[in-house]
Every structure is written in structure tokens, then in C-alpha cells.
Amino acid sequence: MLKALASLFLLLGSCVTHPGRPKQDAATFADLERYVNDVMKCRDVKGLSLTLVKKDGSVYTKGFGLRDITTNAPLTETTLLNIGSESKAFTATLAADAVARKLVTWDEPLKNIFPAGFRLQDQFRSERASLRDLLSHRLGMPSYWGLSTAVMNLTLVDIAERLKDFPVRYEFRQRFLYSNYLFVVAGAALENATGETWEDGVYNRIYKPLNMTGSRVSTTLTAADWSNTAYSYTVINSTAVQNPEKALMPIVREINPAAGVYTNAVDMTKWMKFHISGGKDSAGRQVITKSVLKETHDASMTMGLGGIHRDTFPVDNLSFDYGLGWMKGIYNGYVKTFHTGEYSSYSATLTFLPDVGVGVWVGITGSRNGEGETVRDVITMYALDVLLGETPWLNSTTGCTYPAPWDPPKQPRPRRNAYEDATATDDPADISEYVGDYIHPAFGTFRVFQDGGQLKYSFGVLLRGDLNLKSGDQFYQTLDFPLTFRIVGYPEYPKGFPLSFSRDDQGTVSSIRIPYLEFNKPPVFSRSSSQ
Incomplete structure (x- = not known):
């Protein structure tokens, strides 16, 4: 049924007719800049990159705010940002x-x-x-x-x-x-x-043909590139703290095809126009066969209906299908192709309307906790209205209150805290019985060891910290540098992530459960003395 509904929306979107659109003028873009600055201020966004395009040329490209909050270096239209899962469209291309x-x-x-x-x-x-x-x-x-x-x-x-x-x-x-x-x-x-590495493929098949000279991937960033790369940040106790991006680089380097692209507003105009034009470069040359590229845009799998609806809001802004590295949906009667991305505290989204040949890209370096998606959405929707020649239905007031006043803010549903009782245990424990290597054939070794009287762990290259006893075989797992900031996004775990050991029939500690590995349905690690 969802698939049928999605198809209906696509049909309706292709049938909607709109009156002629007025051209954008300087006053329109002055209003846009004012709106962006107001949203950045109220949502605590320190750095933002924005580009609007039409199929016949770039309309607007600008950087806002700071790329480095410790030096106050400005973010410009050529500043690099990580675009997270928007990198998937590069792999699909x-x-x-x-x-x-x-x-x-x-x-x-x-x-x-x-x-x-x-x-x-x-x-x-x-x-x-x-x-x-x-x-x-x-x-x-x-x-x-x-x-x-x-x-x-x-x-x-x-x-x-x-x-x-x-x-x-x-x-x-x-x-x-x-x-x-x-x-x-x-x-x-x-x-x-x-016969070509993923990195070489991105440069040879995308960056070079499209003249995306400023773009990089995580494994090719040089010292000079870092001097023009925006650092993301996390708001901790109402204070923006810059994330240790260089120390976090192993994360994206290992999953480059999913999240490893670094780019800027200037190059994203070229990337959007390439897709809007059906695979042509700025000179009109066909870089990739139009019909083959279009298969990446077309629906391949139903995601489920999401977004905002016209029965509550002034417009529909819906998502329902996934293509190949792209998502499908509807904005205000137009078919949209889009993808979002998040990594560290970066947050980005690219949206284009193929039937009318317009697109918007927004990248931010952070926001108040949990508001990155909202910031991307309210700026994208305003900018799409500008490109469509519509009077934007959002303004500086509603851009800051969204989804109110149309959908009053709901009381946040408390996430289940696995350890609701925050009191410490009085039970004596011999922590040495938990020491050992816990093995999974795909995930490798989760090592538990003792340092003086403290139980500690290490997993992979970056994940390490303390294990603090809660009760029985349950512990709190803390995060050491460079991942300490990650716990901010989980207020239900003020003392650390819940972690528990299990015992075999003889009462011997034999396995460990780690919630964050499978969204609170973690795999079980078998215990072994070595990997």
C-alpha cells in the first residue's frame, strides 16, 4: 500500500501545474540571507554552507558563520565540510x-x-x-x-x-x-x-570531469586542506565545544564509500547540475549515460512514508522511496530527489526537483543537540520556495519555532534507561572475573582488562574507557577521547552506556552485550583468551 501511495504522490507531482515564476532579484536573496542568519542564531548554528542552483546556472552560493570556533576563521563558499551519507550518491554514481x-x-x-x-x-x-x-x-x-x-x-x-x-x-x-x-x-x-580504487574512481570519474577542484575524500586531505576545512562542534552544557576532527578521521576513512566525501558549496553547484542535467558537465558533455544515471534516482525500495503533510502544514514535504544512493519524495507538489548526511556533528542535505531543474544544498557544522535535521529542513524548504518563485511559507519567526505553530512541540518521549536506579551497588564484586577477550567473527575483539582497581575496555582503534559497576553483572561504559562528546546525544545514560556480562551454566562469565552495536539489540561476543 505504501508503494502504491508513493506512486500516487509521484503521479500527482508530475501533473501539478504552476503559474509562471518571477525571476529572483537582489531583494529576494537579501531576505534569504536574513532568514538564514536568524535561523542560525536561534538554533545555535556556528557555521553553514549553502548553494541554490537552476539547471541553466548557479543562482546563489555562500558560506555563513565560522569554520573554526576557536580561531573565529570564517566559513566561505570554498570551505570544505564532510557531507556524511551524501557520499553514498558518489558511490552510486x-x-x-x-x-x-x-x-x-x-x-x-x-x-x-x-x-x-x-x-x-x-x-x-x-x-x-x-x-x-x-x-x-x-x-x-x-x-x-x-x-x-x-x-x-x-x-x-x-x-x-x-x-x-x-x-x-x-x-x-x-x-x-x-x-x-x-x-x-x-x-x-x-x-x-x-580495477580502480574507490578514491581514484571519485577523482577520475567525478571530480575531474565535473571540475570539482576543491573537493576531497577523507584519505586525501592534506595539511593545506585542513586549513580550509570546517570543524564541527557539540553543544555541551550550553557551550559550543569543537570536535577533534583529525583524531576522528579513522572513522570515515574506514567507511569512505558511505561517508568519506569532503566538499564545498562551489563544487556542490556542479554536482547538483550534473544530476539535474542527466549526467552532463558544465560544457554540456555527457559524462555518464543519462538512462543509467537515472536508475540511481529512480525508486528501488520503499522506505515508508515520512515527513510533513498538508493536512497540518501549508505544504507536503514527504519521503517514501529509496533509489540507489538517493531518496525519493515530494515537496509542494514536485517530485524531489534527495539525501541527507551526518557525521561527527556535521549535518547536510541535498535536494533537487528534477521536473523543474532546481536544487538546494545545505551543510552545517552543528546545532543545539538534536536540531541538525530541523535546521537543514527549514532552510531547504525556504530556499526551494525562492527557486520556485513562491512566497516562502516559513519566515524568521517560524523558522525558529518549527514545527510550531502548525504542529505544537510534543513532550519528548523519554528514552528507556536500562539502569533506572542510578544508585551504586553495595554488592562486593571480584572484577578480575570479567577480564578477558570477547570475540565476534565479524566485529573482532572487545578487550576487558584491569588497571589497578579500575576495570577498563578497548574495542577497535578508537573506542576505550572505564567500566563502572552498577550491580550484579551490569556496568556503565564511559567513552575516552576522542569520542567523549558522543555521550551528549544520550541524556538517558548520564553515567555511561549500559553494558552487561552473561554467565554460562557453571556461573562463569562467558559473554558481553554492548547496546550501541545493534541499536539496543546487540550481538553476543563469545569469550576467548586471545583473538
Whole structure:
């Protein structure tokens, strides 16, 4: 039914007629700048990058605020920002290029692309799974964000080989389930199919043909690039604290095909026009076959209906399908193609309306906790109205109160705190019995050790901290540098993430459960003395 509803929205969007649009003028963009500055102030946004385009040329490109809150260095239209999961569209475009060159097909089984012996979680997946399945999130496998945060120190090929041991939640092609690691494996598949690394592919097949001279990927950032890269920040106790971006780089480097692109407003005009034009560069040359590129934009999997509705708001702004590295929806009667991205505290979104050839990209360096998506949305919707020649339905007041006054703010539903009783235990415990290496075939070793009288842990390259006893076999897990800021987003865990050990029939500690690995349904790590 959702698929039918999505198709109906697309049909309606293509049938809507609109009167002629007036051209944008200086006063319109002065109003836009005033609106952006007002939203940044009320939402505590320190740095923002914005570009508006039409298919026949760039309309507006500007940086706002600061790229570095410790030096007050300004953010300009050439300042680099990480765009998080918007990087997925770059990987999907590389796939389209490989398909257009007949090096691979969308539906060719992955087992034909990888070396002999490649397997997935079961025989059916191993026999049938394709690039299309990876790029549309159809494997039924969660993202396991804790793994990318910890950094497993693996190559793309290593991760592809371990994918068979990543637990799945749904049957193959049963339903949409977003996962960064599917794009990592797609990157590995493309390297095998093309003989070109993912990084070289991005430069040779996208950046160079489109003249995106300012753009980089995480593994190629130089010292000079860092001097023009915006740092994200986290608001801690009402104070903006800059995130340690360089120390966090291993996170995106390991999952480059899912989140590794760094770019700026100038280059995003070229990227949007490329997609709006059906695969042409600024000189009108066809870089990728139009029909093949369009397959990345077209719906491949229903996500479920989300967004705001005209029965409450002045417009519809809906999402419902996933293509290949792109999402599909409707804005104010127009079909929209878009994708969002978040990493560290960066937050970005790119939206274009293919039927009328306009697009908006917004990237921010942070906001008050949890408001990044709201900031992106209210600026994108205002800017789309400007491009469409509509009177924006948002203004400086409602941009700051949104979703009110149309949808009054709901009382936040408290997240379940696994340890509701915050009192310490009086039970004596021999913490040495928890010491050991806990092994998972896909995720590696979670090491628990003792340092004096303190129980500690390490997992991957970056994740480490203390384990503080709550009661019985339950502990609070803290985060050391450079990930300390991450706990701010989880106010229900003021003393740290809940972590628990389990025992076998003989009462011996035998496994450990770690909530953040599978969205509070974590895998179980078997205990072993060594990896």
C-alpha cells in the first residue's frame, strides 16, 4: 500500500501545474540571507554552507558563520565540510559509470564480481545479492554504527569478506534497512569490477570531469586542506565545544564509500547540475549515460512514508522511496530527489526537483543537540520556495519555532534507561572475573582488562574507557577521547552506556552485550583468551 501511495504522490507531482515564476532579484536573496542568519542564531548554528542552483546556472552560493570556533576563521563558499551519507550518491554514481562502461550490471550477482568463495549470510543472499541490493539497502542488515565509531582497522575488502558474519534482522529484499556497510561492500565490488580504487574512481570519474577542484575524500586531505576545512562542534552544557576532527578521521576513512566525501558549496553547484542535467558537465558533455544515471534516482525500495503533510502544514514535504544512493519524495507538489548526511556533528542535505531543474544544498557544522535535521529542513524548504518563485511559507519567526505553530512541540518521549536506579551497588564484586577477550567473527575483539582497581575496555582503534559497576553483572561504559562528546546525544545514560556480562551454566562469565552495536539489540561476543 505504501508503494502504491508513493506512486500516487509521484503521479500527482508530475501533473501539478504552476503559474509562471518571477525571476529572483537582489531583494529576494537579501531576505534569504536574513532568514538564514536568524535561523542560525536561534538554533545555535556556528557555521553553514549553502548553494541554490537552476539547471541553466548557479543562482546563489555562500558560506555563513565560522569554520573554526576557536580561531573565529570564517566559513566561505570554498570551505570544505564532510557531507556524511551524501557520499553514498558518489558511490552510486561510480557504479552508474561502471554500468555505462559495461564493466558490471546493476543486477549481476556479487559472487561474480568478487573472488571465488565470496559469501553472504545465507545461500540465497550469496547467490542473488547484487549491486542494486547493496545500493538500495535491501539485505535486511542494520548499520552497526558502533563498529564504525570504534574503527575495526579493516580494508574495504576485509569488510566485504566479513559481511557473512554480520547478523541480519530481516529476510533478503523483505524491507528497507539502512546500513553504511552495504555501501562499503559496494565500494569493494566496484574496485574489483573496474580495477580502480574507490578514491581514484571519485577523482577520475567525478571530480575531474565535473571540475570539482576543491573537493576531497577523507584519505586525501592534506595539511593545506585542513586549513580550509570546517570543524564541527557539540553543544555541551550550553557551550559550543569543537570536535577533534583529525583524531576522528579513522572513522570515515574506514567507511569512505558511505561517508568519506569532503566538499564545498562551489563544487556542490556542479554536482547538483550534473544530476539535474542527466549526467552532463558544465560544457554540456555527457559524462555518464543519462538512462543509467537515472536508475540511481529512480525508486528501488520503499522506505515508508515520512515527513510533513498538508493536512497540518501549508505544504507536503514527504519521503517514501529509496533509489540507489538517493531518496525519493515530494515537496509542494514536485517530485524531489534527495539525501541527507551526518557525521561527527556535521549535518547536510541535498535536494533537487528534477521536473523543474532546481536544487538546494545545505551543510552545517552543528546545532543545539538534536536540531541538525530541523535546521537543514527549514532552510531547504525556504530556499526551494525562492527557486520556485513562491512566497516562502516559513519566515524568521517560524523558522525558529518549527514545527510550531502548525504542529505544537510534543513532550519528548523519554528514552528507556536500562539502569533506572542510578544508585551504586553495595554488592562486593571480584572484577578480575570479567577480564578477558570477547570475540565476534565479524566485529573482532572487545578487550576487558584491569588497571589497578579500575576495570577498563578497548574495542577497535578508537573506542576505550572505564567500566563502572552498577550491580550484579551490569556496568556503565564511559567513552575516552576522542569520542567523549558522543555521550551528549544520550541524556538517558548520564553515567555511561549500559553494558552487561552473561554467565554460562557453571556461573562463569562467558559473554558481553554492548547496546550501541545493534541499536539496543546487540550481538553476543563469545569469550576467548586471545583473538
